Each structure stands twice: as structure tokens, then as C-alpha cells.
Amino acid sequence: MPGNISRRSFLKGGIAACAAAASGIPVSASGADKDKQIATLLDIGKCIGCGACVEACSMVNAAKYPEPKKPFPKMYPDRAKPEDWSGKRDVNDRLTPYNWLFIQSADVTVNGEEKTITIPRRCMHCTNPPCVKLCPWGSAKQLENGISRIDPDLCLGGAKCKEVCPWEIPQRQTGTGLYLDILPAFAGNGVMYKCDRCYNRIAEGKLPACIEACPEKVQEIGPRDEIIKKAHALAKETNGYIYGENENGGTNTIYVSPVPFDVLNKAIETGKGKPHLKAVSDSMEKANNLVAAMAIAPIAGIAAAIGTFYKYSRKDNEGKTDEEK
Amino acid sequence: MKRNKNVYYLYLLTIIFISLSGGGQMPIFKRYYIADIPGLGWLARFYITHYVHYICAALIIGITSYAAAGYLLSAKNKLNLTVSGYLRSALIAGLIATGILLVIRNFEGYIFSHNLIIFLDLSHLALVMLFLFTSLYCFLFKKKWTAS
Structure with missing residues (x-):
């Protein structure tokens, strides 16, 4: 239940809040705000795979696509390979720097009937996105409404975000971005691109292009807690299954399917630029649990110092008493 | 000892x-x-x-x-920090302070401003470079943390 707070999350939130308060740095949100992020609900049962969302995405975001400078700078050592999608801009059967949304299809049996299920796939917009949190330069950002996006003016194209993403969503284009102005031969390799859920349109009060263009009203958008309630109601009504509510600790892209997701995952084509539909544990949880050790460390250190100090003080005093005798 | x-x-x-x-x-x-x-x-x-x-x-x-x-x-016991001791202490304090803020940032729901995140990332990196070079200097020239 979204409203419930587990003992662990209470403890984690408490440690973070204490540290934030002690540091005097204002934070713009608290852990409880997760449900106030904006999420999308995708009713896969309605999707007919027409591709209107993919087309609308390409059209609306065309100005954000890279125009790389060629020839690419020679990179050292040879292990760093350029990735060039600029000549393959029409590829739409996978994620690329020029295609942030594609339709995955799965041939499955629903109620004894052979059926092709189509699934719009793009960034899941995790509630605690590892691509943003583990970016070493702060070029990946999470907005307060839960959108995660990569700043093309800051990204160096190291592709760490892709490696830490459970679905390997971000895609790289070489020959563009800040790295060209620093040490193009030795550091960086372009810019990473992915769905930014039309953050600029949302800021203007518009719908993301994929939602607006869909003739079947597959997607809807709203506050996460409301979307989760709707997803559960829809799943109950259709005997469906939910994906994205708890994956990677929770995402802002909630799928409801008439077919279990482990069955769908076996039926879809996965691989480079084609994300899976497996269950995903929280990528950030293990490290965040280690923060307890950081909270205990100063107490342990000070206790050890006091213990050592009194041990030596007693020895000193005993020595002095012996001398006096 | x-x-x-x-x-x-x-x-x-x-x-x-x-x-x-x-x-x-x-x-x-x-x-x-x-x-x-x-x-x-x-x-x-x-x-x-x-x-x-x-x-x-x-x-x-x-x-x-x-x-x-x-x-x-x-x-x-009149144990005093040396100049290099003060410098290294300040650098470690800076590293811990920026590190703690980055750790908080990594919790779900803690969204810092973009400029603050960039500042924390770069200052953490700059502080560690300064600390390592200072430590190397102190190691090579036998500079101690404290003097009695």
C-alpha cells in the first residue's frame, strides 16, 4: 500500500532527514513525496501496436536529437569505440539516440486464444533512478515531478547510466556534447539519450506526445498514488498483472497486462536497445542500507577513543601512585 | 603504540x-x-x-x-596539529561533508537542485585530488600530523 511506511523505510528516511537537517542544506523533497511524483499507466490490453506514439515521439523530440560532428575524434586507447546512429535515424524497432520509444511485441496465448500483445517501451522513470543518482557529473537529473532526464550539454557519454540501469535504456551517440571541448581523445564518448517524458511539454501544461497521439488511449498520466490505485483497479477488473510498481524499488511507468509479465518476457525479443520485462530488485537499496554503518561509525570511533584514553589515564595514574609509594 | x-x-x-x-x-x-x-x-x-x-x-x-x-x-598533553595536519583535517572534513550530502541525495525522494549536485560532485573530486597530493607530499617529506 502506498500510504504505509515500513520500519526500514522509516529508519532510512530518518537517517537521511537527520543528516540533511544537520548539514543545513535544504532538500526539495522528502522520502514521502514518492507518491506525489507523476506516473503513467499503460493498459497493454488496449495497445494495437499502430506506432502512432513512436511517430509522435520522433516528431516532437526531433529538435533534441543530436547532430554529431564528423569525422569523430580518434579515441585512445582503441577500446573506446564510437557509436554512431546518425545514419540510422529511421530505426524504430529498438531504442536508439534517435528513437526513445518503440513497440515490443509478444505472441502469447490469452484465454486459450493466440494473440499478439504489443507493448510501448521507453524509460521507466524510476522513483529513485540509479542513472541519475550514480551519474558521476550530475548530468542526469531527476525533476521534482519524477521525470529523469539527461542534460545533453553536460553529459560526457561515459555510458555509466546505461550500465547501472536495470533495463539499459540510455543510448549513446558519439561526436556530440561537452567531451568535444575537453579531451575528446582521452575522456568521454558523446552524449546519452533517452525518453525525458516530454518534460518541456509537461512544464507547459501539455501531455507527453506519446500519450496525446495514442488513438486507443493506452496511456494516462497523473500523480503516482492515483495511478497506482487505477492500475490495481484495472488489474482487478481485467484479471491483469502489474509491472513497474515495485520494480527497481518503484517506477513511474506502470504497465497492466492481461498476461503475466514473466510469460511476456519470454515472448519478447530482448537484447541491445530492447529492454526485458523481468522482475527487478531495488538497485539502490543495498548501498543505502550501508548508510546505517556510516551513522554508527562516529559513535564507535568516539567510544573507542574514550576507552583508549581512560585506559592510558588509569595506567598513568597507577604509574604515578607507584612512584609516590 | x-x-x-x-x-x-x-x-x-x-x-x-x-x-x-x-x-x-x-x-x-x-x-x-x-x-x-x-x-x-x-x-x-x-x-x-x-x-x-x-x-x-x-x-x-x-x-x-x-x-x-x-x-x-x-x-x-599539549599535542598540537601541524600546518599539514590542519590542512589534511580540513580536506577530510570537506570530503566527509560533501560525501554525506551525496549519500543523502542517493535516498529515494531527496532531489537536490542540479547546480548543488554538480557542485558536490566536482568539489568532492577536487577535494580528494588535493588530499591525495597533500598526503603524498607529507609522506615524501615526512610531515607529521601532530607535534608535541
Whole structure:
């Protein structure tokens, strides 16, 4: 239940809040705000795979696509390979720097009937996105409404975000971005691109292009807690299954399917630029649990110092008493 | 004396691992074949370097607290920090402060402003570079933390 707070999350939130308060740095949100992020609900049962969302995405975001400078700078050592999608801009059967949304299809049996299920796939917009949190330069950002996006003016194209993403969503284009102005031969390799859920349109009060263009009203958008309630109601009504509510600790892209997701995952084509539909544990949880050790460390250190100090003080005093005798 | 040496060796080991795992937050060790060196493959695995960095951070905080409390308690022995001791202490304090804020940022729902995140990332990196160069200088020229 979204409203419930587990003992662990209470403890984690408490440690973070204490540290934030002690540091005097204002934070713009608290852990409880997760449900106030904006999420999308995708009713896969309605999707007919027409591709209107993919087309609308390409059209609306065309100005954000890279125009790389060629020839690419020679990179050292040879292990760093350029990735060039600029000549393959029409590829739409996978994620690329020029295609942030594609339709995955799965041939499955629903109620004894052979059926092709189509699934719009793009960034899941995790509630605690590892691509943003583990970016070493702060070029990946999470907005307060839960959108995660990569700043093309800051990204160096190291592709760490892709490696830490459970679905390997971000895609790289070489020959563009800040790295060209620093040490193009030795550091960086372009810019990473992915769905930014039309953050600029949302800021203007518009719908993301994929939602607006869909003739079947597959997607809807709203506050996460409301979307989760709707997803559960829809799943109950259709005997469906939910994906994205708890994956990677929770995402802002909630799928409801008439077919279990482990069955769908076996039926879809996965691989480079084609994300899976497996269950995903929280990528950030293990490290965040280690923060307890950081909270205990100063107490342990000070206790050890006091213990050592009194041990030596007693020895000193005993020595002095012996001398006096 | 033996106990102090143990703390010193633990401190050295922690500095080595926290620096390596900190460097491993950037995608450089694989590109430059360093992760191909036997025993260093973990440096190319971002979640592993993340965990190692957190564990070492807890150790550094513990050791720093131990040293700071010990210094304050033994003030009557007229143990004074040297100039390089003050410099290294300030750099460690800066690293811990920026590190704590980055740790908070990594919790779900804690969204700092973009400029603050960039500042924290770059200042953490700049502070560690300064600290390592200062430590190397102090090691080569036998500069001590304290003088009695």
C-alpha cells in the first residue's frame, strides 16, 4: 500500500532527514513525496501496436536529437569505440539516440486464444533512478515531478547510466556534447539519450506526445498514488498483472497486462536497445542500507577513543601512585 | 603504540580503497585497461565500487571520529596539529561533508537542485585530488600530523 511506511523505510528516511537537517542544506523533497511524483499507466490490453506514439515521439523530440560532428575524434586507447546512429535515424524497432520509444511485441496465448500483445517501451522513470543518482557529473537529473532526464550539454557519454540501469535504456551517440571541448581523445564518448517524458511539454501544461497521439488511449498520466490505485483497479477488473510498481524499488511507468509479465518476457525479443520485462530488485537499496554503518561509525570511533584514553589515564595514574609509594 | 599503528594501517588501507572505489565511480578503469589487471576487475563494476566506497566511507568516518576525539581528550598533553595536519583535517572534513550530502541525495525522494549536485560532485573530486597530493607530499617529506 502506498500510504504505509515500513520500519526500514522509516529508519532510512530518518537517517537521511537527520543528516540533511544537520548539514543545513535544504532538500526539495522528502522520502514521502514518492507518491506525489507523476506516473503513467499503460493498459497493454488496449495497445494495437499502430506506432502512432513512436511517430509522435520522433516528431516532437526531433529538435533534441543530436547532430554529431564528423569525422569523430580518434579515441585512445582503441577500446573506446564510437557509436554512431546518425545514419540510422529511421530505426524504430529498438531504442536508439534517435528513437526513445518503440513497440515490443509478444505472441502469447490469452484465454486459450493466440494473440499478439504489443507493448510501448521507453524509460521507466524510476522513483529513485540509479542513472541519475550514480551519474558521476550530475548530468542526469531527476525533476521534482519524477521525470529523469539527461542534460545533453553536460553529459560526457561515459555510458555509466546505461550500465547501472536495470533495463539499459540510455543510448549513446558519439561526436556530440561537452567531451568535444575537453579531451575528446582521452575522456568521454558523446552524449546519452533517452525518453525525458516530454518534460518541456509537461512544464507547459501539455501531455507527453506519446500519450496525446495514442488513438486507443493506452496511456494516462497523473500523480503516482492515483495511478497506482487505477492500475490495481484495472488489474482487478481485467484479471491483469502489474509491472513497474515495485520494480527497481518503484517506477513511474506502470504497465497492466492481461498476461503475466514473466510469460511476456519470454515472448519478447530482448537484447541491445530492447529492454526485458523481468522482475527487478531495488538497485539502490543495498548501498543505502550501508548508510546505517556510516551513522554508527562516529559513535564507535568516539567510544573507542574514550576507552583508549581512560585506559592510558588509569595506567598513568597507577604509574604515578607507584612512584609516590 | 601497537594499537596506534593498527589504526594507522587501517587508515592507509581505507584511503587506498576509498580512492580506488571513488575513481571507479567514473567510467575510466575499463577504458584504460586498469580493470584488466588481475585483482582489479571489481573496479569496472559500478555497484561493487559503490558498495566499497560506502563501506570505506563508514571506516573513514569512524577513524576520523576516533582521531578527533583522541586529539581533544589528550589536549592536556599539549599535542598540537601541524600546518599539514590542519590542512589534511580540513580536506577530510570537506570530503566527509560533501560525501554525506551525496549519500543523502542517493535516498529515494531527496532531489537536490542540479547546480548543488554538480557542485558536490566536482568539489568532492577536487577535494580528494588535493588530499591525495597533500598526503603524498607529507609522506615524501615526512610531515607529521601532530607535534608535541
